[in-house]
Amino acid sequence: MGRRTAPPPISWLMQTALSRPQLISLAAGFTDNATLPVEISRKLLSRVLRSPRTGRPALQYGITAGETNLRRLTAQHLQKLDLGVTPYRRHKNQGQRHAAPPTHLSDRVMITGGSQQLLYMTLEALCDEGDIVLVEDPTYFVFLSILQSRGLRARSVRLERDGLDLAHLETILQRLKKSGELRRLKALYLISYFQNPTGVTTSFEKKRGVLKLLKKFERAAGHLIYLLEDAAYRELSFSGRADLPASQDARQRVPAIPPSALMVPGAAERVIYTGTYSKPYAPGVRVGFGLLPEPLFTAVQRIKGNHDFGTANLLQQLLASALETGLYDRHVAKIEKRYGQKALVMKRALAKHFPPNVEIWEAGGGLYFWARLPKNVPTGVKSKIFQTALKNDVLYVPGELCYADDPARKKPDHEMRISFGSASEKNIREGIKRLGLVLRKLL
Ligand SMILES: Cc1ncc(COP(=O)(O)O)c(C=O)c1O
Numbered sequence: 001m002g003r004r005t006a007p008p009p010i011s012w013l014m015q016t017a018l019s020r021p022q023l024i025s026l027a028a029g030f031t032d033n034a035t036l037p038v039e040i041s042r043k044l045l046s047r048v049l050r051s052p053r054t055g056r057p058a059l060q061y062g063i064t065a066g067e068t069n070l071r072r073l074t075a076q077h078l079q080k081l082d083l084g085v086t087p088y089r090r091h092k093n094q095g096q097r098h099a100a101p102p103t104h105l106s107d108r109v110m111i112t113g114g115s116q117q118l119l120y121m122t123l124e125a126l127c128d129e130g131d132i133v134l135v136e137d138p139t140y141f142v143f144l145s146i147l148q149s150r151g152l153r154a155r156s157v158r159l160e161r162d163g164l165d166l167a168h169l170e171t172i173l174q175r176l177k178k179s180g181e182l183r184r185l186k187a188l189y190l191i192s193y194f195q196n197p198t199g200v201t202t203s204f205e206k207k208r209g210v211l212k213l214l215k216k217f218e219r220a221a222g223h224l225i226y227l228l229e230d231a232a233y234r235e236l237s238f239s240g241r242a243d244l245p246a247s248q249d250a251r252q253r254v255p256a257i258p259p260s261a262l263m264v265p266g267a268a269e270r271v272i273y274t275g276t277y278s279k280p281y282a283p284g285v286r287v288g289f290g291l292l293p294e295p296l297f298t299a300v301q302r303i304k305g306n307h308d309f310g311t312a313n314l315l316q317q318l319l320a321s322a323l324e325t326g327l328y329d330r331h332v333a334k335i336e337k338r339y340g341q342k343a344l345v346m347k348r349a350l351a352k353h354f355p356p357n358v359e360i361w362e363a364g365g366g367l368y369f370w371a372r373l374p375k376n377v378p379t380g381v382k383s384k385i386f387q388t389a390l391k392n393d394v395l396y397v398p399g400e401l402c403y404a405d406d407p408a409r410k411k412p413d414h415e416m417r418i419s420f421g422s423a424s425e426k427n428i429r430e431g432i433k434r435l436g437l438v439l440r441k442l443l
Contacts, residue, residue: 008145009401013025026420031421040327059314065111107297108291110290122300126296133154134157139402144401159200163190163201190207211227226271238339238364275290347362350432354436358371360372370399372399374443378414396418
Protein backbone atom coordinates (compact mmCIF):
# COMPACT_ATOMS: atom_id res chain seq x y z
CA MET A 1 0.00 0.00 0.00
CA GLY A 2 2.89 2.31 0.76
CA ARG A 3 4.29 1.82 -2.71
CA ARG A 4 0.94 2.21 -4.39
CA THR A 5 -0.20 5.40 -2.65
CA ALA A 6 0.19 8.40 -4.94
CA PRO A 7 1.12 11.80 -3.45
CA PRO A 8 -2.21 13.38 -2.47
CA PRO A 9 -2.82 16.67 -4.33
CA ILE A 10 -4.27 18.15 -1.12
CA SER A 11 -0.84 18.19 0.53
CA TRP A 12 0.79 19.95 -2.40
CA LEU A 13 -2.01 22.53 -2.66
CA MET A 14 -1.91 23.32 1.05
CA GLN A 15 1.88 23.48 1.10
CA THR A 16 1.95 25.85 -1.90
CA ALA A 17 -0.66 28.08 -0.31
CA LEU A 18 1.16 28.24 3.02
CA SER A 19 4.70 28.65 1.68
CA ARG A 20 4.09 31.58 -0.68
CA PRO A 21 2.67 34.45 1.36
CA GLN A 22 2.17 36.68 -1.70
CA LEU A 23 0.02 34.01 -3.36
CA ILE A 24 -3.74 34.45 -3.24
CA SER A 25 -5.12 30.97 -2.71
CA LEU A 26 -8.61 30.36 -3.97
CA ALA A 27 -7.75 26.66 -3.80
CA ALA A 28 -7.63 24.82 -0.48
CA GLY A 29 -10.82 24.47 1.54
CA PHE A 30 -9.51 26.52 4.46
CA THR A 31 -12.20 28.35 6.41
CA ASP A 32 -12.46 32.08 7.11
CA ASN A 33 -9.50 33.11 9.23
CA ALA A 34 -10.92 36.34 10.60
CA THR A 35 -13.95 34.68 12.22
CA LEU A 36 -12.21 31.66 13.76
CA PRO A 37 -13.63 31.42 17.30
CA VAL A 38 -10.50 32.38 19.22
CA GLU A 39 -12.17 34.25 22.07
CA ILE A 40 -14.98 31.73 22.41
CA SER A 41 -12.50 28.84 22.52
CA ARG A 42 -10.37 30.56 25.15
CA LYS A 43 -13.42 31.04 27.34
CA LEU A 44 -14.68 27.51 26.78
CA LEU A 45 -11.31 25.86 27.40
CA SER A 46 -11.03 27.73 30.64
CA ARG A 47 -14.54 26.58 31.57
CA VAL A 48 -13.68 22.96 30.70
CA LEU A 49 -10.46 22.97 32.70
CA ARG A 50 -11.97 24.69 35.74
CA SER A 51 -14.87 22.30 36.13
CA PRO A 52 -14.29 19.16 38.25
CA ARG A 53 -16.71 17.35 35.94
CA THR A 54 -14.59 17.96 32.83
CA GLY A 55 -11.12 19.23 33.84
CA ARG A 56 -9.29 15.97 34.47
CA PRO A 57 -11.21 13.82 31.98
CA ALA A 58 -10.31 16.40 29.31
CA LEU A 59 -6.63 15.70 29.87
CA GLN A 60 -7.01 11.92 30.07
CA TYR A 61 -7.52 9.17 27.48
CA GLY A 62 -11.17 8.48 26.84
CA ILE A 63 -13.61 6.16 25.14
CA THR A 64 -12.98 4.90 21.59
CA ALA A 65 -16.38 5.92 20.19
CA GLY A 66 -16.19 9.35 21.79
CA GLU A 67 -16.96 11.27 24.94
CA THR A 68 -20.46 10.38 26.16
CA ASN A 69 -21.75 13.91 26.54
CA LEU A 70 -20.52 14.98 23.10
CA ARG A 71 -22.08 11.89 21.51
CA ARG A 72 -25.39 12.77 23.10
CA LEU A 73 -25.14 16.43 22.14
CA THR A 74 -24.19 15.44 18.61
CA ALA A 75 -27.18 13.12 18.31
CA GLN A 76 -29.34 15.99 19.50
CA HIS A 77 -27.67 18.36 17.07
CA LEU A 78 -28.36 16.01 14.18
CA GLN A 79 -32.00 15.69 15.13
CA LYS A 80 -32.24 19.45 15.33
CA LEU A 81 -30.81 19.78 11.83
CA ASP A 82 -33.26 17.23 10.45
CA LEU A 83 -36.36 18.15 12.39
CA GLY A 84 -35.74 21.83 13.01
CA VAL A 85 -36.31 21.54 16.76
CA THR A 86 -34.72 19.80 19.71
CA PRO A 87 -37.09 16.90 20.06
CA TYR A 88 -36.02 15.69 23.47
CA ARG A 89 -37.61 16.62 26.73
CA ARG A 90 -35.20 17.55 29.47
CA HIS A 91 -34.54 15.10 32.27
CA LYS A 92 -36.37 16.35 35.33
CA ASN A 93 -33.33 16.39 37.56
CA GLN A 94 -30.60 17.26 35.16
CA GLY A 95 -31.27 20.95 34.76
CA GLN A 96 -30.45 22.94 31.69
CA ARG A 97 -27.45 21.15 30.37
CA HIS A 98 -28.64 17.62 29.81
CA ALA A 99 -31.41 16.91 27.40
CA ALA A 100 -32.92 13.47 27.76
CA PRO A 101 -30.55 11.16 25.98
CA PRO A 102 -31.79 9.91 22.63
CA THR A 103 -30.22 6.62 23.62
CA HIS A 104 -30.78 4.64 20.47
CA LEU A 105 -29.32 7.47 18.40
CA SER A 106 -26.32 8.51 20.50
CA ASP A 107 -25.33 4.84 20.75
CA ARG A 108 -24.67 4.93 17.04
CA VAL A 109 -22.83 8.26 17.04
CA MET A 110 -19.07 8.06 16.70
CA ILE A 111 -16.72 10.99 17.28
CA THR A 112 -13.65 10.98 15.07
CA GLY A 113 -10.49 12.92 14.19
CA GLY A 114 -12.24 14.97 11.54
CA SER A 115 -14.84 13.38 9.29
CA GLN A 116 -11.89 12.45 7.07
CA GLN A 117 -10.96 9.72 9.55
CA LEU A 118 -14.48 8.36 9.45
CA LEU A 119 -14.53 8.28 5.66
CA TYR A 120 -11.26 6.39 5.72
CA MET A 121 -12.31 3.91 8.40
CA THR A 122 -15.64 3.28 6.69
CA LEU A 123 -13.86 2.28 3.50
CA GLU A 124 -11.45 0.16 5.53
CA ALA A 125 -14.35 -1.63 7.17
CA LEU A 126 -16.42 -2.14 4.02
CA CYS A 127 -14.05 -2.69 1.15
CA ASP A 128 -11.50 -5.21 0.01
CA GLU A 129 -9.00 -4.37 -2.69
CA GLY A 130 -10.71 -4.27 -6.09
CA ASP A 131 -14.14 -3.40 -4.66
CA ILE A 132 -16.21 -0.66 -6.27
CA VAL A 133 -17.55 2.59 -4.83
CA LEU A 134 -19.91 4.88 -6.74
CA VAL A 135 -19.08 8.58 -6.59
CA GLU A 136 -20.49 11.80 -7.93
CA ASP A 137 -18.84 13.07 -11.08
CA PRO A 138 -17.01 15.25 -9.94
CA THR A 139 -16.41 14.59 -6.25
CA TYR A 140 -14.16 15.43 -3.25
CA PHE A 141 -10.62 14.75 -4.41
CA VAL A 142 -9.27 13.56 -1.08
CA PHE A 143 -11.90 10.81 -1.09
CA LEU A 144 -10.55 9.78 -4.50
CA SER A 145 -7.06 9.64 -3.00
CA ILE A 146 -8.30 7.14 -0.39
CA LEU A 147 -9.79 4.97 -3.14
CA GLN A 148 -6.52 5.11 -5.09
CA SER A 149 -4.43 4.27 -2.06
CA ARG A 150 -6.59 1.32 -1.02
CA GLY A 151 -6.80 -0.15 -4.52
CA LEU A 152 -10.53 0.49 -4.86
CA ARG A 153 -12.34 1.24 -8.09
CA ALA A 154 -14.65 4.21 -8.62
CA ARG A 155 -17.60 4.43 -10.97
CA SER A 156 -18.83 7.97 -11.54
CA VAL A 157 -22.46 8.99 -11.63
CA ARG A 158 -23.32 12.14 -13.57
CA LEU A 159 -24.19 15.15 -11.46
CA GLU A 160 -27.08 17.51 -12.20
CA ARG A 161 -27.81 20.83 -10.51
CA ASP A 162 -30.08 19.12 -7.94
CA GLY A 163 -28.00 16.01 -7.36
CA LEU A 164 -27.23 12.71 -9.05
CA ASP A 165 -28.65 11.78 -12.42
CA LEU A 166 -30.84 8.86 -11.30
CA ALA A 167 -31.24 7.42 -14.80
CA HIS A 168 -27.45 7.27 -15.12
CA LEU A 169 -27.16 5.65 -11.70
CA GLU A 170 -29.62 2.95 -12.79
CA THR A 171 -27.68 2.37 -16.01
CA ILE A 172 -24.44 1.91 -14.06
CA LEU A 173 -26.10 -0.50 -11.63
CA GLN A 174 -27.56 -2.50 -14.57
CA ARG A 175 -24.13 -2.62 -16.21
CA LEU A 176 -22.47 -3.85 -13.04
CA LYS A 177 -25.15 -6.50 -12.67
CA LYS A 178 -24.67 -7.65 -16.25
CA SER A 179 -20.89 -7.84 -15.94
CA GLY A 180 -21.14 -9.81 -12.68
CA GLU A 181 -19.43 -7.04 -10.71
CA LEU A 182 -22.36 -5.94 -8.60
CA ARG A 183 -21.16 -8.07 -5.69
CA ARG A 184 -18.03 -5.90 -5.61
CA LEU A 185 -20.11 -2.73 -5.18
CA LYS A 186 -20.13 -1.64 -1.54
CA ALA A 187 -21.34 1.94 -1.33
CA LEU A 188 -22.33 5.15 -3.01
CA TYR A 189 -20.55 8.27 -1.72
CA LEU A 190 -22.68 11.39 -1.80
CA ILE A 191 -21.70 14.88 -0.63
CA SER A 192 -25.21 16.03 -0.15
CA TYR A 193 -24.96 19.71 0.86
CA PHE A 194 -23.13 22.45 -1.09
CA GLN A 195 -21.01 19.77 -2.63
CA ASN A 196 -17.26 19.93 -2.87
CA PRO A 197 -16.37 20.92 -5.61
CA THR A 198 -19.55 22.07 -7.41
CA GLY A 199 -21.71 23.59 -4.66
CA VAL A 200 -24.63 21.34 -5.66
CA THR A 201 -27.16 20.33 -2.97
CA THR A 202 -28.96 17.04 -3.46
CA SER A 203 -32.73 17.31 -3.19
CA PHE A 204 -34.57 15.07 -0.75
CA GLU A 205 -36.44 13.48 -3.66
CA LYS A 206 -33.13 12.45 -5.18
CA LYS A 207 -31.92 10.98 -1.89
CA ARG A 208 -35.11 8.94 -1.79
CA GLY A 209 -34.55 7.91 -5.43
CA VAL A 210 -30.93 6.90 -4.80
CA LEU A 211 -31.86 4.73 -1.83
CA LYS A 212 -34.67 3.09 -3.77
CA LEU A 213 -32.28 2.17 -6.57
CA LEU A 214 -29.58 0.87 -4.24
CA LYS A 215 -32.16 -1.26 -2.48
CA LYS A 216 -33.46 -2.60 -5.79
CA PHE A 217 -30.03 -3.97 -6.68
CA GLU A 218 -29.15 -5.38 -3.27
CA ARG A 219 -30.53 -8.83 -3.92
CA ALA A 220 -28.34 -9.20 -7.00
CA ALA A 221 -25.36 -7.81 -5.05
CA GLY A 222 -25.91 -10.28 -2.21
CA HIS A 223 -25.48 -7.58 0.45
CA LEU A 224 -26.60 -4.10 1.46
CA ILE A 225 -25.27 -1.31 -0.72
CA TYR A 226 -24.64 1.58 1.65
CA LEU A 227 -25.31 5.24 1.01
CA LEU A 228 -22.37 7.13 2.51
CA GLU A 229 -23.78 10.62 3.02
CA ASP A 230 -21.06 13.23 3.66
CA ALA A 231 -22.67 16.36 5.08
CA ALA A 232 -19.44 18.32 5.69
CA TYR A 233 -20.86 21.67 4.46
CA ARG A 234 -24.40 21.30 5.75
CA GLU A 235 -24.18 24.07 8.32
CA LEU A 236 -22.60 26.61 5.98
CA SER A 237 -25.86 27.59 4.36
CA PHE A 238 -26.11 31.26 3.58
CA SER A 239 -28.29 31.99 0.58
CA GLY A 240 -29.81 35.39 1.09
CA ARG A 241 -28.09 36.00 4.42
CA ALA A 242 -25.58 38.62 3.38
CA ASP A 243 -28.30 41.19 2.82
CA LEU A 244 -30.03 40.70 6.16
CA PRO A 245 -29.93 43.49 8.72
CA ALA A 246 -27.80 42.55 11.73
CA SER A 247 -30.81 42.58 14.03
CA GLN A 248 -32.63 39.85 12.10
CA ASP A 249 -32.45 36.28 13.25
CA ALA A 250 -30.80 35.12 10.04
CA ARG A 251 -31.75 31.48 10.49
CA GLN A 252 -35.48 32.17 10.27
CA ARG A 253 -35.45 33.83 6.88
CA VAL A 254 -33.47 31.35 4.91
CA PRO A 255 -35.10 28.71 2.74
CA ALA A 256 -34.85 25.31 4.39
CA ILE A 257 -32.24 22.92 3.05
CA PRO A 258 -33.30 19.30 2.54
CA PRO A 259 -33.22 16.82 5.42
CA SER A 260 -30.54 14.16 5.42
CA ALA A 261 -31.01 10.73 3.87
CA LEU A 262 -31.52 9.43 7.42
CA MET A 263 -35.04 10.83 7.13
CA VAL A 264 -35.99 8.62 4.19
CA PRO A 265 -38.36 6.01 5.66
CA GLY A 266 -36.66 2.63 6.05
CA ALA A 267 -33.24 4.10 5.27
CA ALA A 268 -31.62 3.84 8.66
CA GLU A 269 -29.89 0.50 8.12
CA ARG A 270 -28.24 1.52 4.85
CA VAL A 271 -27.26 5.16 5.48
CA ILE A 272 -23.86 6.05 6.90
CA TYR A 273 -23.94 9.74 7.78
CA THR A 274 -20.74 11.73 8.30
CA GLY A 275 -20.52 15.30 9.56
CA THR A 276 -17.89 17.62 10.93
CA TYR A 277 -17.32 20.42 13.41
CA SER A 278 -14.30 21.57 11.35
CA LYS A 279 -16.13 23.74 8.86
CA PRO A 280 -18.73 25.34 11.15
CA TYR A 281 -16.44 25.74 14.17
CA ALA A 282 -12.70 25.32 13.51
CA PRO A 283 -10.63 22.97 11.34
CA GLY A 284 -7.81 23.29 13.88
CA VAL A 285 -10.01 21.54 16.44
CA ARG A 286 -10.63 18.87 13.83
CA VAL A 287 -13.44 16.87 15.32
CA GLY A 288 -15.85 15.00 13.09
CA PHE A 289 -18.70 12.64 13.75
CA GLY A 290 -20.89 10.05 12.15
CA LEU A 291 -24.01 8.02 12.59
CA LEU A 292 -23.49 4.42 11.57
CA PRO A 293 -25.90 1.50 11.39
CA GLU A 294 -25.01 -1.84 12.92
CA PRO A 295 -23.08 -4.01 12.22
CA LEU A 296 -20.93 -1.25 10.73
CA PHE A 297 -20.80 0.81 13.91
CA THR A 298 -19.14 -2.03 15.81
CA ALA A 299 -16.72 -2.80 12.98
CA VAL A 300 -15.63 0.84 12.63
CA GLN A 301 -15.34 1.19 16.40
CA ARG A 302 -12.92 -1.74 16.46
CA ILE A 303 -10.94 -0.21 13.62
CA LYS A 304 -10.80 3.11 15.44
CA GLY A 305 -9.55 1.19 18.47
CA ASN A 306 -6.56 0.25 16.33
CA HIS A 307 -6.15 3.71 14.79
CA ASP A 308 -6.11 5.82 17.94
CA PHE A 309 -8.55 4.33 20.53
CA GLY A 310 -10.33 7.67 20.78
CA THR A 311 -10.27 11.26 19.54
CA ALA A 312 -8.46 13.85 21.70
CA ASN A 313 -10.60 14.39 24.79
CA LEU A 314 -9.70 18.04 25.29
CA LEU A 315 -11.05 18.86 21.85
CA GLN A 316 -14.19 16.85 22.43
CA GLN A 317 -14.82 18.63 25.74
CA LEU A 318 -14.30 21.98 24.04
CA LEU A 319 -16.97 21.19 21.46
CA ALA A 320 -19.35 19.72 24.02
CA SER A 321 -19.03 22.93 25.96
CA ALA A 322 -19.62 25.04 22.83
CA LEU A 323 -22.80 23.07 22.06
CA GLU A 324 -24.06 23.11 25.64
CA THR A 325 -23.64 26.83 26.13
CA GLY A 326 -25.25 27.76 22.81
CA LEU A 327 -22.03 29.52 21.74
CA TYR A 328 -21.70 27.05 18.89
CA ASP A 329 -25.08 28.04 17.40
CA ARG A 330 -24.27 31.70 17.81
CA HIS A 331 -20.95 31.24 16.06
CA VAL A 332 -22.56 29.36 13.16
CA ALA A 333 -25.11 32.13 12.68
CA LYS A 334 -22.25 34.61 12.53
CA ILE A 335 -20.14 32.75 9.99
CA GLU A 336 -23.13 32.04 7.76
CA LYS A 337 -23.52 35.76 7.29
CA ARG A 338 -19.82 36.19 6.75
CA TYR A 339 -19.66 33.50 4.05
CA GLY A 340 -22.79 34.94 2.46
CA GLN A 341 -21.00 38.26 2.19
CA LYS A 342 -17.82 36.72 0.80
CA ALA A 343 -19.74 34.67 -1.74
CA LEU A 344 -21.45 37.85 -2.87
CA VAL A 345 -18.08 39.56 -3.29
CA MET A 346 -16.86 36.62 -5.37
CA LYS A 347 -20.01 36.57 -7.47
CA ARG A 348 -19.64 40.26 -8.30
CA ALA A 349 -15.93 39.91 -9.07
CA LEU A 350 -16.61 36.94 -11.35
CA ALA A 351 -19.28 38.90 -13.21
CA LYS A 352 -16.84 41.77 -13.66
CA HIS A 353 -13.62 39.96 -14.56
CA PHE A 354 -14.37 36.54 -16.03
CA PRO A 355 -15.06 36.17 -19.75
CA PRO A 356 -18.74 35.56 -20.50
CA ASN A 357 -18.11 32.11 -21.99
CA VAL A 358 -17.15 30.74 -18.57
CA GLU A 359 -20.17 29.13 -16.91
CA ILE A 360 -20.36 29.72 -13.17
CA TRP A 361 -22.18 27.42 -10.75
CA GLU A 362 -22.98 29.68 -7.88
CA ALA A 363 -23.31 28.11 -4.44
CA GLY A 364 -25.94 28.93 -1.82
CA GLY A 365 -23.63 27.60 0.89
CA GLY A 366 -20.34 25.85 1.49
CA LEU A 367 -17.05 27.35 0.36
CA TYR A 368 -16.87 26.94 -3.40
CA PHE A 369 -17.90 28.22 -6.80
CA TRP A 370 -17.45 25.96 -9.80
CA ALA A 371 -16.29 27.52 -13.07
CA ARG A 372 -16.67 25.69 -16.38
CA LEU A 373 -14.56 26.88 -19.29
CA PRO A 374 -15.21 25.89 -22.89
CA LYS A 375 -14.60 22.13 -23.21
CA ASN A 376 -11.42 22.45 -25.26
CA VAL A 377 -9.62 24.67 -22.71
CA PRO A 378 -7.62 22.67 -20.18
CA THR A 379 -7.19 23.94 -16.61
CA GLY A 380 -5.06 21.09 -15.17
CA VAL A 381 -1.83 21.47 -13.21
CA LYS A 382 0.26 21.32 -16.39
CA SER A 383 -2.01 23.57 -18.44
CA LYS A 384 -1.06 27.03 -19.59
CA ILE A 385 -3.92 28.53 -17.60
CA PHE A 386 -2.86 26.95 -14.31
CA GLN A 387 0.83 27.73 -14.81
CA THR A 388 0.14 31.35 -15.83
CA ALA A 389 -2.20 31.77 -12.88
CA LEU A 390 0.50 30.46 -10.55
CA LYS A 391 3.04 32.86 -12.09
CA ASN A 392 0.55 35.64 -11.38
CA ASP A 393 0.22 34.46 -7.77
CA VAL A 394 -3.26 33.05 -7.80
CA LEU A 395 -4.16 29.41 -7.13
CA TYR A 396 -7.31 27.40 -7.84
CA VAL A 397 -8.12 23.68 -7.75
CA PRO A 398 -8.03 22.21 -11.26
CA GLY A 399 -11.33 20.45 -11.94
CA GLU A 400 -9.61 17.33 -13.27
CA LEU A 401 -8.41 16.45 -9.75
CA CYS A 402 -12.03 15.99 -8.75
CA TYR A 403 -12.81 13.33 -11.33
CA ALA A 404 -12.36 9.64 -10.61
CA ASP A 405 -10.48 7.34 -12.96
CA ASP A 406 -13.44 5.76 -14.70
CA PRO A 407 -12.97 3.72 -17.88
CA ALA A 408 -16.50 4.68 -18.98
CA ARG A 409 -15.61 8.28 -19.81
CA LYS A 410 -12.72 10.61 -20.54
CA LYS A 411 -11.81 12.81 -17.55
CA PRO A 412 -13.07 16.37 -18.07
CA ASP A 413 -10.24 18.88 -17.60
CA HIS A 414 -11.79 22.28 -18.37
CA GLU A 415 -13.11 23.32 -14.95
CA MET A 416 -11.89 24.98 -11.78
CA ARG A 417 -12.97 25.04 -8.15
CA ILE A 418 -12.59 28.47 -6.63
CA SER A 419 -13.00 29.02 -2.93
CA PHE A 420 -14.06 32.13 -1.05
CA GLY A 421 -13.36 30.39 2.27
CA SER A 422 -10.04 31.66 3.50
CA ALA A 423 -9.21 34.71 1.34
CA SER A 424 -10.19 38.14 2.62
CA GLU A 425 -12.75 40.14 0.62
CA LYS A 426 -9.93 42.26 -0.76
CA ASN A 427 -8.01 39.17 -1.84
CA ILE A 428 -11.11 37.58 -3.35
CA ARG A 429 -11.52 40.69 -5.55
CA GLU A 430 -7.83 40.75 -6.41
CA GLY A 431 -7.56 36.97 -6.95
CA ILE A 432 -10.55 36.86 -9.29
CA LYS A 433 -9.22 39.90 -11.13
CA ARG A 434 -5.85 38.16 -11.67
CA LEU A 435 -7.54 34.93 -12.73
CA GLY A 436 -9.89 36.84 -15.02
CA LEU A 437 -6.94 38.55 -16.72
CA VAL A 438 -5.27 35.17 -17.30
CA LEU A 439 -8.47 33.76 -18.76
CA ARG A 440 -9.16 36.75 -21.00
CA LYS A 441 -5.63 36.54 -22.35
CA LEU A 442 -5.60 32.79 -22.96
CA LEU A 443 -9.17 32.01 -23.95
C1 LIG B 1 -16.53 16.87 1.32
C2 LIG B 1 -15.62 16.83 2.48
N1 LIG B 1 -15.73 15.82 3.35
C3 LIG B 1 -14.91 15.72 4.41
C4 LIG B 1 -13.92 16.64 4.65
C5 LIG B 1 -13.01 16.44 5.82
O1 LIG B 1 -13.16 17.40 6.79
P1 LIG B 1 -12.73 17.17 8.31
O2 LIG B 1 -11.83 15.97 8.35
O3 LIG B 1 -12.03 18.40 8.72
O4 LIG B 1 -13.99 16.89 9.06
C6 LIG B 1 -13.75 17.71 3.77
C7 LIG B 1 -12.69 18.71 3.98
O5 LIG B 1 -12.45 19.60 3.23
C8 LIG B 1 -14.62 17.81 2.65
O6 LIG B 1 -14.51 18.79 1.76
